[in-house]
Amino acid sequence: MSALRESLGFLTSRLRQVGIFVALILIVLLFQGLTGGILLQPQNVTNLVVQNSYILILAIGMVMVIIAGHIDLSVGSVAGFIGAVAGVMIVHWGWPWWAAIPACLLVGALVGAWQGYWIAYVGIPAFIVTLAGMLIFRGLTLITLRNQQITPFPAELRALGGGFLPDISGGTSVLEWLTVILGVGATAALLIQAFKERRIRRKFDLESEPLVWFIIKTAFTSLLMLIITFLLASYRGTPIVLVVLAALVIAYTALMNNSVFGRHTYAIGGNLHAAELSGIKTKAVTFRLFVNMGVLAALAGLVFTARLNSAQPAGGTGFELDSIAAAFIGGAAVTGGIGTVAGAMIGGLIMGVLNNGMSILGLGTDYQQLIKGLVLLVAVGFDIFNKNRSGGGGGIGKRFKLKTSPPPAEEKPAPASNETVEAGRK
Amino acid sequence: MNTPILQMRGITKTFPGVKALQDVTLDVNRGEVHAICGENGAGKSTLMKVLSGVYPHNTFDGEILFENEPCNFSSISDSEKRGIVIIHQELALSPFLSIAENIYLGNEQATNGWVDWRKTNLEAARLLARVGLDENPVTPVQHISVGKQQLVEIAKALSKEVKLLILDEPTAALNDEDSGHLLDLILHLKGQGVTSIIISHKLNEIRKVADAVTIIRDGKTIETLRLDEGQITQERIIRGMVGRDLESLYPEREPNIGDEVLRIEDWSVRHPQDHSRMVVRNANLHVRKGEVVGLAGLMGAGRTELAMSVFGRTYGTTVSGKVYKYGEEINTSTVSEAIRHGIAYATEDRKHYGLNLIEDIRRNISLAALRKLAKRGFVDKNQETVVANGYRKSMNIKAPSVAAITGKLSGGNQQKVVLSKWMFSDPDVLILDEPTRGIDVGAKFEIYTIIAKLAAEGKAVIVISSELPELLGICDRIYTLAAGHITGEVPIAEATQETLMHYMTKEKE
Structure with a gap:
């Protein structure tokens, strides 16, 4: 068995994981060409991050809800509602930002608890409850705002949407050094983590990833992070919302992969009855997922309001669709049980780059929607195709995880470690 | 012709x-x-x-x-x-x-x-x-x-x-x-x-x-x-x-029976939808340390319903009845309470109620006792892999690794994963519902051996089965159910297919 064939076999077994990366890169390159290099200009990269941050925040909660086998159609309205609440608290009532932000997150949690109650404890399907929520919270947004926008917000809140970490070089340097330090540090941490995990997998004989692919993947990801660092550093530095987002991604990835709560979420989505009969309090888990979704929707609403510097009656419209699309493009399964936070982030970035690139090109929302719809269809269609081809439930691709599709034959011992060594020698 | x-x-x-x-x-x-x-x-x-x-x-x-x-x-x-x-x-x-x-x-x-x-x-x-x-x-x-x-x-x-x-x-x-x-x-x-x-x-x-x-x-x-x-x-x-002669279909076993572990008294259950229908009526049964007790009955006799209602009321509405463990009354009204009191129930329907088929062996085995592997809410994955590997070896689960997806395993190996899961929850009483359904002859023998081993370790085991020879081959005592009633309790020495069938078809007024 040649190392090349081994690598190819591995890549086909993770076609979707590889595919989504390649798709993102191709889309970036395509628009980089079409826009004549505007897409990857430092200022535009910064814009891209800030513009998409609230969709990405929503996509984190959304992918968790989808993993558990539910859906949330109300997040756009909830985000709009929280924007309105923030407007009333800060502008009308004069609350300081440090009191208003936790208060808004609490309101988000209450909204989530309301919906979670109907879904988890009464047993109404999430589709119905959140469809109702979509209407209810849009209505409440309009009522709260009395159909008028609220503006302006104080600078401290606006920083959440458009602010940057302080420039420690005092604006004299070409590169913003704090960003460079953070970026290089994060890259190093990622590398250390990747090697550590690989070592553990090898120790337990669970490694299926050929060394070549591991090196390519890790090197590529690191390079990508460094490029983004460089681009951000040569404009205005690190957006505050990126720090928030990075913290959320790290925390929620750990939560979904390693915590009891995360495991229970996957178990519920994978087989609700089996989870119940294993002593998992399925209702409590579902309830908490929606409370969490409410908090994240509130945060997204705050970021969006801060960025626009105004709470608007139509704020957040359509966010639910973008975040659901991000989760599914990122490989979450419609039937639940499969999906990752990292996947949803990549899905969200694909949507974001499409939005941004097409806007630069001057394409109207008509064509933007058309193309985004087709991308969603193709991405999920590819999943189904891939699943049928591999003939198993796991084929949908649990990306960014351990090996997924062992051969169906039972007697075959897995020469996993040998293969890795072999692949490494060539 | x-x-x-x-x-x-x-x-x-x-x-x-x-x-x-x-x-x-x-x-x-x-x-x-x-x-x-x-x-x-x-x-x-x-x-x-x-x-x-x-x-x-x-x-x-x-x-x-x-x-x-x-x-x-x-x-x-x-x-x-x-x-x-x-x-x-x-x-x-x-x-x-x-x-x-x-x-x-x-x-x-x-x-x-x-x-x-x-x-x-x-x-x-x-x-x-x-x-x-x-x-x-x-x-x-x-x-x-x-x-x-x-x-x-x-x-x-x-x-x-x-x-x-x-x-x-x-x-x-x-x-x-x-x-x-x-x-x-x-x-x-x-x-x-x-x-x-x-x-x-x-x-x-x-x-x-x-x-x-x-x-x-x-x-x-x-x-x-x-x-x-x-x-x-x-x-x-x-x-x-x-491809070989099976000298015996069932493993040899020397029962070493101790004190009573679990006792169910006056257990009655109503049908979840049709409340006028009693599915289990005033059932009394007990199981002792190191004992394998069979539950025989025709389809619809209420065997699974009895087991599931005891295990966290996952079936029907319990109207009356008490569960005692070591002589003290315990609360088994939710699955997590039942598990906490050392009861495990391995379902007759692996695919719908037993396994998360899109997950791997490791995560299925750990699911019922995830907290045993967790510190401050976070799972120790290395420990989890060690545990799963241990069961893969001791239960002879045939799979390339513990990262294999359970949906791709054969019925016998899936059943071993289900049993591993419940063994890891460290129960005192195991209720096994049709443990060999849809499993081939060779794997059946392995499952029987596991049951014998569990009993030898001092667990109390209740086996529900539709195959009478199987119950006769592995049990120490057999209860029969008919239309929700326990109609007989037969020590293994007196049990034959004919006597069991006699009790299983006996209708009480």
């Missing part, structure tokens, strides 16, 4: 990396009942899929002759046109449609595109009479029992002018009475000239109906045994299937 209706020659079917069938030969004579035996994964179902056109004719090698004419089926409808109808293990009926609609599904009795309901229902009634099913053809299928649904499937086959009927494990989900009826029907149809191929694990059924038995092992034909040559015996079939 012995004219062949079907000849399959040199059938070879490969899947990527696996040779599922290798040079398989099958000869079926007109008007006979031909059984196909083999362990799970031997290739029986694949062979039937080749025959019925599920795998189109150009995806395998070899030739098929039906009524002396070569067959090149490219879909199921091709084979049905020739009169070959397959009834799958999982019934393919639409629950909300009526019996008649199901019978004529895809073959509607219509004129000019409009369904002729009179004809549909009349013809359906005629077919129902032929299979001996006394039901109104307009009854929705979801309202009749699984046994009757099986008969509807056969009526559907008859509506297609079937010449060769293929039944894949037809009695797997049926109770003894329905099974008996079904087997009689197969013999009855044989009298009317319908040839049948029956795939079954149940050797006593095969002995009852089969004129010939073809044994398949590891994708190859081992031999065809013929009744008229006196070759069909249980020993011979088992030897052919496993």
Whole structure:
């Protein structure tokens, strides 16, 4: 068995994981060409991050809800509602930002608890409850705002949407050094983590990833992070919302992969009855997922309001669709049980780059929607195709995880470690 | 008399990396009942899929002759046109449609595109009479029992002018009475000239109906045994299937029984939807340390319902009753309470209630006791892998690694994962519901060995099973249930199939 064939076999077994990366890169390159290099200009990269941050925040909660086998159609309205609440608290009532932000997150949690109650404890399907929520919270947004926008917000809140970490070089340097330090540090941490995990997998004989692919993947990801660092550093530095987002991604990835709560979420989505009969309090888990979704929707609403510097009656419209699309493009399964936070982030970035690139090109929302719809269809269609081809439930691709599709034959011992060594020698 | 209706020659079917069938030969004579035996994964179902056109004719090698004419089926409808109808293990009926609609599904009795309901229902009634099913053809299928649904499937086959009927494990989900009826029907149809191929694990059924038995092992034909040559015996079939003589079907075991662990008193359960129906009535039972207790009963007697209602009230509404452990009353009203009190319940339906089929072995084993592996809410994955690897070795789970997806394992290995999961929750009482259902002979022996080992470790084990020889082979004491009542408690020394069946059919007032 040649190392090349081994690598190819591995890549086909993770076609979707590889595919989504390649798709993102191709889309970036395509628009980089079409826009004549505007897409990857430092200022535009910064814009891209800030513009998409609230969709990405929503996509984190959304992918968790989808993993558990539910859906949330109300997040756009909830985000709009929280924007309105923030407007009333800060502008009308004069609350300081440090009191208003936790208060808004609490309101988000209450909204989530309301919906979670109907879904988890009464047993109404999430589709119905959140469809109702979509209407209810849009209505409440309009009522709260009395159909008028609220503006302006104080600078401290606006920083959440458009602010940057302080420039420690005092604006004299070409590169913003704090960003460079953070970026290089994060890259190093990622590398250390990747090697550590690989070592553990090898120790337990669970490694299926050929060394070549591991090196390519890790090197590529690191390079990508460094490029983004460089681009951000040569404009205005690190957006505050990126720090928030990075913290959320790290925390929620750990939560979904390693915590009891995360495991229970996957178990519920994978087989609700089996989870119940294993002593998992399925209702409590579902309830908490929606409370969490409410908090994240509130945060997204705050970021969006801060960025626009105004709470608007139509704020957040359509966010639910973008975040659901991000989760599914990122490989979450419609039937639940499969999906990752990292996947949803990549899905969200694909949507974001499409939005941004097409806007630069001057394409109207008509064509933007058309193309985004087709991308969603193709991405999920590819999943189904891939699943049928591999003939198993796991084929949908649990990306960014351990090996997924062992051969169906039972007697075959897995020469996993040998293969890795072999692949490494060539 | 012995004219062949079907000849399959040199059938070879490969899947990527696996040779599922290798040079398989099958000869079926007109008007006979031909059984196909083999362990799970031997290739029986694949062979039937080749025959019925599920795998189109150009995806395998070899030739098929039906009524002396070569067959090149490219879909199921091709084979049905020739009169070959397959009834799958999982019934393919639409629950909300009526019996008649199901019978004529895809073959509607219509004129000019409009369904002729009179004809549909009349013809359906005629077919129902032929299979001996006394039901109104307009009854929705979801309202009749699984046994009757099986008969509807056969009526559907008859509506297609079937010449060769293929039944894949037809009695797997049926109770003894329905099974008996079904087997009689197969013999009855044989009298009317319908040839049948029956795939079954149940050797006593095969002995009852089969004129010939073809044994398949590891994708190859081992031999065809013929009744008229006196070759069909249980020993011979088992030897052919496993490739060795099983000295004993059950492991030797020296019971070491201690004090009472669990006692259930006056346990009564109502049906979850129909509250006027009592599913379990005033049941009393107990199990002791190191003891294996059997729970025998016909389908619908309330065995699973009893077990599940005790295990966190996952079935029905408990109206009365108490559970004691070591003489003290315990609360088992939720699954997590039951698990906390050291009770484990391994379900009869692995795929729907036992496993997360899209997850790997490791995460399935840890699921019921995840907190044992967690510190401050976060799971120690290394420890988890060590634990799962331990069970993979000790339970002999055949899989490339603990990262293998459970949905891709065979039934026997899936069952071992379920058992590992509950063993890891470290229970004092294990309730095993049909632990060997759908598992081949070799793996059954392994499961029995595990049960014996659990008892030897001092666990109290309750085994629910529809196979009486199995209960007689592994239990120390057997309770019988009939219509929700416990009708008998038989020590193993006095238990025979006849006495058990006597109690199982005894109706209390």
